[in-house]
Amino acid sequence: MNHEKLDSILEKTFRTEPGYRLSDGFAQKVTSRIVAKNQWMTDLYEYIYLSVLILFLIGVVAGTYYLVNKEVLLQIFKFISGNALQVAMVALILNFILFADRVLLRLLFRSLPQYLQRMGEKVDIQ
Amino acid sequence: MQHFSTDCCQTSSMDDAELINQILNGNMNAFTFLVSRYQKLVVHITGRLIQRQDELEDVCQEVFLKVYQNLGKYRNECKLSTWIATIAYNTSINYLRKFKKGDEVNPDDSAALRNLTDFNSGDYEKTDLHRYIREQIENLPVQYRTVLTLYHLEEFSYQEIEQITGMPEGTVKSYLFRAKALLKEKLKFVVDNNSLKTVKEINNES
Numbered sequence: 001m002n003h004e005k006l007d008s009i010l011e012k013t014f015r016t017e018p019g020y021r022l023s024d025g026f027a028q029k030v031t032s033r034i035v036a037k038n039q040w041m042t043d044l045y046e047y048i049y050l051s052v053l054i055l056f057l058i059g060v061v062a063g064t065y066y067l068v069n070k071e072v073l074l075q076i077f078k079f080i081s082g083n084a085l086q087v088a089m090v091a092l093i094l095n096f097i098l099f100a101d102r103v104l105l106r107l108l109f110r111s112l113p114q115y116l117q118r119m120g121e122k123v124d125i126q
Numbered sequence: 127m128q129h130f131s132t133d134c135c136q137t138s139s140m141d142d143a144e145l146i147n148q149i150l151n152g153n154m155n156a157f158t159f160l161v162s163r164y165q166k167l168v169v170h171i172t173g174r175l176i177q178r179q180d181e182l183e184d185v186c187q188e189v190f191l192k193v194y195q196n197l198g199k200y201r202n203e204c205k206l207s208t209w210i211a212t213i214a215y216n217t218s219i220n221y222l223r224k225f226k227k228g229d230e231v232n233p234d235d236s237a238a239l240r241n242l243t244d245f246n247s248g249d250y251e252k253t254d255l256h257r258y259i260r261e262q263i264e265n266l267p268v269q270y271r272t273v274l275t276l277y278h279l280e281e282f283s284y285q286e287i288e289q290i291t292g293m294p295e296g297t298v299k300s301y302l303f304r305a306k307a308l309l310k311e312k313l314k315f316v317v318d319n320n321s322l323k324t325v326k327e328i329n330n331e332s
Contacts, residue, residue, distance in 0.1 A: 006313060010306060013259040014278035017166075020173025020182055027161035030190045031154050037191075 036110050040103070047102040051095070142206040149197055161190050167207060167280060168214045174275045175218035175268060185221055189214045204289055208282065212290045215272065222268065255313070262309055270305035273298050 023029070065073040080087050140148065140156070145163075148156035165186065172185050192213050200209055263274060272291060276282045277298070284295045291298070 013256050014274055018173050020169050022169055022183055027158045030161050030187050031158045034194050
């Protein structure tokens, strides 16, 4: 074999595809992952907007009572300050329920099938 | 934001600029098509660099996630393929730094030569030789594998490889030459005469 022949074999081999492969439907998987990520962000923003809206409405109601009937508002404040821990706990639980409903459960139901599928594929490869 | 239902037949005829426009307008079918169009490029670069089939899919997904996230910043200063190749290269290099031994920052040809295995077939067949060379490419230092893949397999120009890897054009040329020389060194017994330069000679020259 001469140099030219060896060179041509080398060049040809350099142009040969390496044996690395991606799974079928890889493009669709990537897109689904991005869609899921975008959806998670949308859910999170929705939760934040809702929380802000609820706080705003509480503020509006409190303001209205302040103008119309100050006495009721003072009683409410008195109740809250007298039961601060219980009120804080209830508020925290309600907030968590809202967060779970708007973000966590949606994320779980979206990600779990994909996660299980990926785990299955990894097991197949190994 | 996503329009999954739009017909994907339209996307197949789109050029890159139109494809990017569609993606930025929220057409996820266009993004799926972009991934299909460039996944070979990404898998070649990433595969050759990280050399792990089990991690390949995750790294490639990371590459395309970055492509999607940064598509708004893409300016037509270079070809889309060059831009995507840059992301694939950087992601793979970061992966190597994180999960593998520092790999060879400054390739040492003597060490690389030791890494290559001998071709022990007396009466070699062309296909065997072909397979042997392919295996040896995988044993080359990471920079050599990178430039070989980008230049020969993906047919990027020296300037484009410089853009992708950040290596000066001269270095790219040198790596290409030295990679070829290393392989030839191992294959010199198949050549009739002994005029092939050895790696030692090349190193002394440079």
